[in-house]
Amino acid sequence: MKEQVIELSKYAVDRAIKEGFEEVAAIVNYSRRTMVKFANSEITVVQRWADFKIHLYLVRNQKILIVEGLGRNREDIDKLVVQAKDRIKFIEPTELYAPLPEPTGKPLTNLVDKILIEETDKAIEVVNALIDAGHNEGAEKLAGTLHTGYRIYALVTSKGAELAEDKSFIQVYARAFKGDISGHWAWASTRFNKNAIVEVGAKAGRYAAQDYQVVNVEPGRYQAVLSPLVFGNLIGYVARAASAFMAMLGLSMFMKIPPGNVIGSEKLIVIDDPHEVMLPEARGFDDEGVATFKKHIIDKGIFKTFLHNSKTASKMGAKTTGNAGWIMPTAWNLIVEPGDMNEEEMIREIRRGFFILNNWYTRYQNWVEGQFSTVTRDLLLYIENGEIKGLVKRLRIADTFPNLLKNIIGLSKTRYDIQWWEVRIPTRTPYILVDNVMFTKPEV
Amino acid sequence: MVTDLLRFAINYALSKGARYAETRYHLNSETSIILRNDRVISAGITQRRGIGIRVMYDGVLSFTSTSILSKDSIREAVDKAILYARTFTNRVKAKRGLGEAKFGRAKYEAIALKDFDSKPMDVKISELKELWKIINKSVKESKVASFAVIYSELCEVKELMTSDGAWIQSKIPRVRTMINFVLAHPQRGTAQRILDFGESGGLELVEKWRMNEVLEEEAKAVERVLLKGVEPPKEPIDVIIGSEVVGLIVHESAGHPMEADRIWGREAAQAGESYVKMDMIGKERIGNEHATVIDDPTIPGSFGFYLYDDEGVPARARYLYYKGLINEPLHNRWTAYIYGVESNAAARATDYASEPIPRMSTTYLEPGDMSFEELIEDVKLGVYIKNYMEWNIDDIRWGQRYVGLEAYMIRNGEIGEPVRNPVLEITTKAFYSLITGKTKDLRFHPGICGKGEPSQPVPVWHGGPDVKLSKIRLGVAPR
Numbered sequence: 001m002k003e004q005v006i007e008l009s010k011y012a013v014d015r016a017i018k019e020g021f022e023e024v025a026a027i028v029n030y031s032r033r034t035m036v037k038f039a040n041s042e043i044t045v046v047q048r049w050a051d052f053k054i055h056l057y058l059v060r061n062q063k064i065l066i067v068e069g070l071g072r073n074r075e076d077i078d079k080l081v082v083q084a085k086d087r088i089k090f091i092e093p094t095e096l097y098a099p100l101p102e103p104t105g106k107p108l109t110n111l112v113d114k115i116l117i118e119e120t121d122k123a124i125e126v127v128n129a130l131i132d133a134g135h136n137e138g139a140e141k142l143a144g145t146l147h148t149g150y151r152i153y154a155l156v157t158s159k160g161a162e163l164a165e166d167k168s169f170i171q172v173y174a175r176a177f178k179g180d181i182s183g184h185w186a187w188a189s190t191r192f193n194k195n196a197i198v199e200v201g202a203k204a205g206r207y208a209a210q211d212y213q214v215v216n217v218e219p220g221r222y223q224a225v226l227s228p229l230v231f232g233n234l235i236g237y238v239a240r241a242a243s244a245f246m247a248m249l250g251l252s253m254f255m256k257i258p259p260g261n262v263i264g265s266e267k268l269i270v271i272d273d274p275h276e277v278m279l280p281e282a283r284g285f286d287d288e289g290v291a292t293f294k295k296h297i298i299d300k301g302i303f304k305t306f307l308h309n310s311k312t313a314s315k316m317g318a319k320t321t322g323n324a325g326w327i328m329p330t331a332w333n334l335i336v337e338p339g340d341m342n343e344e345e346m347i348r349e350i351r352r353g354f355f356i357l358n359n360w361y362t363r364y365q366n367w368v369e370g371q372f373s374t375v376t377r378d379l380l381l382y383i384e385n386g387e388i389k390g391l392v393k394r395l396r397i398a399d400t401f402p403n404l405l406k407n408i409i410g411l412s413k414t415r416y417d418i419q420w421w422e423v424r425i426p427t428r429t430p431y432i433l434v435d436n437v438m439f440t441k442p443e444v
Numbered sequence: 445m446v447t448d449l450l451r452f453a454i455n456y457a458l459s460k461g462a463r464y465a466e467t468r469y470h471l472n473s474e475t476s477i478i479l480r481n482d483r484v485i486s487a488g489i490t491q492r493r494g495i496g497i498r499v500m501y502d503g504v505l506s507f508t509s510t511s512i513l514s515k516d517s518i519r520e521a522v523d524k525a526i527l528y529a530r531t532f533t534n535r536v537k538a539k540r541g542l543g544e545a546k547f548g549r550a551k552y553e554a555i556a557l558k559d560f561d562s563k564p565m566d567v568k569i570s571e572l573k574e575l576w577k578i579i580n581k582s583v584k585e586s587k588v589a590s591f592a593v594i595y596s597e598l599c600e601v602k603e604l605m606t607s608d609g610a611w612i613q614s615k616i617p618r619v620r621t622m623i624n625f626v627l628a629h630p631q632r633g634t635a636q637r638i639l640d641f642g643e644s645g646g647l648e649l650v651e652k653w654r655m656n657e658v659l660e661e662e663a664k665a666v667e668r669v670l671l672k673g674v675e676p677p678k679e680p681i682d683v684i685i686g687s688e689v690v691g692l693i694v695h696e697s698a699g700h701p702m703e704a705d706r707i708w709g710r711e712a713a714q715a716g717e718s719y720v721k722m723d724m725i726g727k728e729r730i731g732n733e734h735a736t737v738i739d740d741p742t743i744p745g746s747f748g749f750y751l752y753d754d755e756g757v758p759a760r761a762r763y764l765y766y767k768g769l770i771n772e773p774l775h776n777r778w779t780a781y782i783y784g785v786e787s788n789a790a791a792r793a794t795d796y797a798s799e800p801i802p803r804m805s806t807t808y809l810e811p812g813d814m815s816f817e818e819l820i821e822d823v824k825l826g827v828y829i830k831n832y833m834e835w836n837i838d839d840i841r842w843g844q845r846y847v848g849l850e851a852y853m854i855r856n857g858e859i860g861e862p863v864r865n866p867v868l869e870i871t872t873k874a875f876y877s878l879i880t881g882k883t884k885d886l887r888f889h890p891g892i893c894g895k896g897e898p899s900q901p902v903p904v905w906h907g908g909p910d911v912k913l914s915k916i917r918l919g920v921a922p923r
Contacts, residue, residue, distance in 0.1 A: 008794040034528065037897060039710045043532040047507045047898075048524050049797050050517075051494070070511035080491070087475070089488060090565030095483035121531055128535060143712035145897050175713040186711070227719070248480055250590020250626045327478075327486045360716070365834035365847045365921050368589070368626050368634045372849075373921075377716065377839045383735060394838040396845060396869070400923055421714045436899065438922050440867075442843045444874040 002152050005030050006164050008054070009156035012077045016058055017158060019085050022060035025157040025326065027287060028052060032117075033149030036124050041131050041141045046124075049149075055289075057326045058084050059100075062093035066326060082250060084279050096327070098314035103161030105253060105285020105292060105322070110277050111167035115192040117150045123170070124148065126194050130201035133177040137205030139183070144174030144204075145421075146197065153283070161289030162334055169280035172197050173420035175378065176204035181391065183207025184229060184358045184378045188280050188419035188426050207357055207379045215382050215390030219440045223353030224397075225346045226432045228416040230359045231336065232423035233374070235270060237362055238263075238401060239331040241370070242297050242305075244312035246328070253370030253401055254303060263303040264405030270298040272307065272323070274332035279426040280391060281332040285322075292322040292332065301406070336429040339411025346410055346433045348386035354439070355381040355388075359397070360422050370401035373440070399438045407435040446495075446513070450605040453497050453518045458607055460526050462499035464542055466606040468511075468754060469495050470796035475560070476596040477569060482576035484569060494796035497521055503539035505778060507799040524638075543780025545757040545787040547610035552751050554744075557618045558647025560820035563647055568595070572621075578656050579625055581662035586670055589628035596620045598903075602754075610756020616749060618642065618903060619649045620890065623659060626672050633923070635670040635864075636833060637662055637849055642890030642903060644749040665830075665850045665862075672854070673864025676918040682826035683868065683913045684819060684854065687887040689832050689846055690809055690908035695891065697872040698737035699807040699906070701841035702764040702772070703895075704779035705791075705800075714897050716839025719872065722783065724770050731768040731876025734812065734911075738763055739774060741789070741805035747890045747903040750792070754800035757789040764807070768876065774802040794900035801896055809908030812882025819881050819912050826854035827863055827918060828863045834921070845869045847921050867919035874916075881912040 005028045012026035012378050035047045052072040057067045058081075065088045069080045075406065116123055127146050134142040154164040173186035185203040205248070226234070241252040258265050274283050274292035286292055288310055296304045309324030323329035347355060354376075362374035373396050380392045397404075410433035419426045450467040457465035473494035478486040494511035496519065504531035508521040572593050579588055598618040605611050620642040628634045639662060641653045685693070700706065701718040707725075709717055740761035741750045751759050755777050763771050775783065778789035779802060791800035820828070829848035839843035846868045853860035888907035894900075 004856055034524075035897070036528075036532070037710075038535070039712050040537075040708070041535075042537050043504060043535040044710050045505045045507055045621060045799060046525070046528040046532060047799065048521070048528060049509050050521065051509075051511045051797070063488065066486065068488070068490040068492075070492055071511055080489075083489060087487075087565065090569075091477075091487045092484050092566065092569060094487070095480060096485045121527060124528065125531055127532075127761060131535075141709070143709060145713060162548075177712070242530075248485070249478075249592045250624055251592075255590070285467075334731060360839060361836035363834045363836050364636075364638045366626075366634060368628075368636060369923070371834070371923065373834055373836055373845060375836050375838045375843070384793075394834070394840075394843055396843070398845070398867075403922075421899075440845070440869055440919065442869045442871045442874070443917055444870060444878075 001030060002166060004166050005152045005154040006162065007152045011074055011159055012054065012056060015077060016056065016081050019081050021058045021060050023158050025057040025100060025147035027055040030152040031149055034120050034124055035145060035147040036127050037145050038127060038131060038207065039143040046047060058086065058088065060088055063088050063091045064094045064097060065091060065196065066202060068114045074113065074285050076164060077220045083348050084319065096311040096315060098311045100157050100159045101290050101320060102159055103157060103289035105163060106281045106288050107165040108282055108284035109165055111190050111282055113168045113191040116148050116170060118146065121129060123192055126197045128193040129198045130174060131312050133198045134174060134205035136315055137202050138178055138209030139176035139205035140178050141297060142174050142176045142201060147171045151417055155289055157284065163289060163304050165283055171419050174198045174201050174204045176208040178208040181208050181210060182378045186229060186418050186420035188417055189278055190280055190282065210379060212388060212391045215392060216397050217382050217392050221436050221438055223438050224434050225351045225355045226434060227357050228431060229417050229430045230356050231429050232418040232427040233338060233359055233362060235334055235427060235429065236423055236425050239297060239334055242315055243329045244308050244309050245307035247262050247306060248252035251367045253368060256366050257303055259303055259305050263402060264298055264301040265408035266301045267411060268298055268301050268405055269337035271297065271335040272294055272331040273335045276333050279333035279424050279428065280419065283332060286324040287326050288324040290320050290322045295321055331425055334425050334427040338413050338415050338430045341410045341412050343412050343431050346412060346431055347383055350383040351385060355383060372401065373398040395439045395441050397437055398440045404437060409433050409435050449495065449513060449518060450603060452515055453522065454605060454607050456519060457499045457522045460522060462501050463498040466498045467495055468796065469603040472795050474596055474598045476594065476813040479572055479593040481591050482573040492795055493910055496793065497794045498867050499525050499801055500542060501526050502533045503536040504529040509797040518629060524715045534637055538542065541781045543785065543787050543897065545777060547608055547756045548752040548758050549611045550752060553615040554617060554644045554749055557649035562648060574656060575659055578659050579663045582660045582807040584628060586627040586629045586667050588625060589634060590626040590693055592624045595624045604754060604756055606756055612752045612756050616644050617646055618644050618747065621655060627667055630669055632670050635666050637666050640890050642747045644747060645743050645745055669862040669864055673862045675920050676794035676827050676863050676866040677825060680915040680917045682823045683910045683916045683918065684826060684828040685913060686830035687908050688889050690830055690890045690911050691906035692835060693810045693875060694737045694908055695804065695807050695906040696837045697739040697841055697844055697875060698764050699739060699804040701803045702774055703774045704773040704783060707773055708782055711852055713768035715895050719840045719842045720770055725773060726771065728770050729768045730765060730770050730873055732879060733767045734879040734882055735765050735768040736763065736810040737807065738810060739804050739807045743806050746905045748805035749903060750805065753789040753791040754788065754793045755791040757787045759789045760790050761814055774804065776800055776802045792902050794902055798900045803895065803902055804893055804904050806888065806905040808886065808906060811884050811886040811909040814883050816883050816910055819883055819910060820854050820859040823854045824856055827866055828854055828859060829866055829868060830853045830900040833879065842872050865921035867921055869919055878913045879911055880914045883909040885909050
């Protein structure tokens with residue numbers, strides 16, 4: 001199958017060059033995926049997909065056209081190229097144009113777990129054990145998703161790249177309910193691990209089974225422990241803002257805080273690590289064929305670099321960081337470096353504040369200022385002088401990213417590999433202790 | 445040929461023991477251009493087409509899709525769908541079915557008065573470049589720190605066939621333009637606005653939108669807010685909510701909580717549950733007599749327009765809230781079966797690789813009978829929030845927050861000075877109970893609604909009149 005995918009990519013490049021395009025890159029992406037969704041502790045749908053996706057990057061006279069389609073044979077590619085030839089006539093040279101770079105990347109190996117490919121039905125069956133584990137911890141019902149699959153990704157460019165990489169992945173998350181309380185957990189990997197899958201249900205169940213009285217808390221500034229689910233969500237927004245393309249569009253807080261300036265606490269180190277083979281977006285080359293590498297986005301609170309492809313790098317006078325995206329650079333796997341605290345110690349450190357298990361619906365008022373709010377969900381505990389005082393119903397964090405990141409005062413030793421509906425980029429992160437965070441709630 | 449493949453898929457699935465089979469050929473095509481200032485930075489063409497197949501096997505719903513349009517590929521997809529469904533037949537508490545409904549056999553199309561090809565792309569680009577000139581001419585004391593335009597022409601072509609007798613062919617062209625601008629002032633900071641235009645139809649829409657004039661007005665208004673905006677009063681005041689914000693509020697706090705799958709819990713781990721419980725429907729009140737919220741897929745030109753849903757059920761208006769009563773949720777056939785009702789045609793699928801689930805189309809608050817002047821004439825001290833940037837709502841659709849962008853003081857029935865970043869943070873019950881007046885002017889606004897796993901973004905409209913809420917305390921966004 002890998003050979004077929006490379007062959008198709010090579011054909012696409014040759015065909016487009018014959019049609020008069022000066023620079024061409026072709027990505028053919030084959031994927032086979034299965035997803036099991038469950039709710040109220042029963043299976044609600046099983047979904048299975050098999051696709052060949054074709055992506056073409058075509059240049060003529062510094063005009064760039066990106067074409068995306070589906071298909072598995074030469075005729076499908078012919079149609080896309082002919083259509084592109086017609087369309088590119090009417091497009092003007094692109095401000096972002098830079099020549100395709102020389103290929104430097106090499107495929108990573110060791111990204112495939114055969115169990116996920118050859119025994120998919122057994123892998124997905126573990127959902128039953130996950131649900132049972134949540135119930136055993138005291139949950140009354142569970143909802144969630146197990147998503148697994150296999151991908152082949154081939155890149156051929158007119159600059160000589162002929163690269164292909166294949167990998168398996170699994171992403172699991174569950175939400176457990178007991179009465180009005182809910183817990184949530186998530187896990188993602190390139191490998192099958194039955195214990196890790198079952199633990200997702202068990203951990204969500206343990207959080208749901210916390211037994212405290214509801215207390216009323218007024219809006220204001222508080223300390224907070226943010227779980228890996230919460231910080232995974234928030235740091236994903238920071239990583240997207242670090243994409244040079246987002247800054248060019250006016251959708252980034254780093255327009256005002258360029259590389260070399262302080263964005264966060266000295267304790268904060270955020271890395272993009274495409275070579276972490278346990279995380280699902282591991283890869284050895286980017287969409288331009290450039291070698292990917294581990295890099296600090298934030299190092300001891302200093303914003304170190306925008307994420308670049310060759311075009312944004314050329315525009316900003318920088319070097320590509322191996323994060324292409326033909327148009328938009330993106331982070332691959334996010335790693336937040338650990339601290340020295342354990343999770344109980346973080347709770348004990350809180351004078352007046354919250355433990356926040358989960359959040360969703362993060363939105364900006366102003367992308368440039370990093371002014372945002374996000375809504376807490378699942379377990380939310382109020383803590384005074386290191387003691388849990390009770391449960392709180394949904395609050396909202398309403399602050400700015402620079403404030404939030406600068407106010408980090410502690411990180412846990414242990415980290416967790418998270419990816420779910422609200423954490424799209426695979427992220428390994430500890431629990432985070434933050435000072436002076438603004439919380440709001442409706443008055444009526 | 446596609447019709448033959450769809451028929452083959454149904455017959456094959458039924459022969460393998462499926463109780464129900466549904467197949468949908470689905471093509472989504474898009475041409476897009478992104479401009480930064482007055483320069484093109486990206487152009488793209490996307491075509492996604494394939495066949496989605498959904499079967500019900502021994503009470504388990506199983507969905508599969510393939511982009512390879514061949515009998516072999518369909519056979520393999522159906523075999524896997526049934527194998528995986530069989531794996532979980534013991535994990536379904538009650539044997540599920542699909543609700544009764546009427547089914548269509550029809551062909552329909554939203555007409556583009558001016559085809560996408562009726563104007564060359566280079567002419568379209570030169571028109572979009574005008575916007576950069578317009579915004580620079582419109583602002584006086586601030587600088588345009590950032591400006592981007594995303595222009596898209598979209599087309600959705602479908603053919604649906606089900607083992608229950610539905611057979612629908614449809615074609616919906618759409619056009620969308622988004623404009624993002626940031627104005628900056630050395631002392632006053634920055635203000636950001638995202639304008640969104642989107643409808644079903646052809647290039648005639650671009651002329652109708654008068655984007656040049658709208659951008660000029662919007663840029664001037666945002667500059668006024670940036671330079672002169674004051675904090676909102678701290679005491680409870682009357683608040684006038686503009687149609688753009690009202691539309692979003694009803695989408696978030698009436699449309700989403702009235703999705704039947706969410707109420708049952710099917711989306712609990714993703715977009716969450718609903719404050720609405722099954723036993724509240726038709727019995728409990730959420731607001732006063734002004735609180736009538738309708739979702740209607742059949743409004744001509746609407747961004748989420750359809751006449752038959754993706755299960756082949758004929759579309760109609762649904763009264764989600766009726767004069768304050770929690771009235772009718774949005775159903776597909778799977779939820780209709782659980783609730784013991786007929787489907788009301790809310791099943792939508794983003795593309796061939798997506799299962800049809802209950803979705804909104806055009807959701808709006810029923811308008812009233814007042815003019816805007818009448819709405820504000822007895823307001824002694826108030827704030828008018830015309831539009832917004834930031835918003836969110838909790839996962840049961842109860843506590844929500846909207847941060848105004850263009851906003852003004854109201855003093856003795858007159859619009860006054862601009863207000864910067866007023867925050868309306870309110871519960872669903874309070875919003876629908878505190879409405880004391882509505883204008884007769886119903887306006888719609890486009891959006892992309894998110895739901896499902898994998899995520900299924902679908903185009904929608906939301907709208908309403910301008911609305912008056914009595915005695916609300918506003919906050920202010922932290923800086």
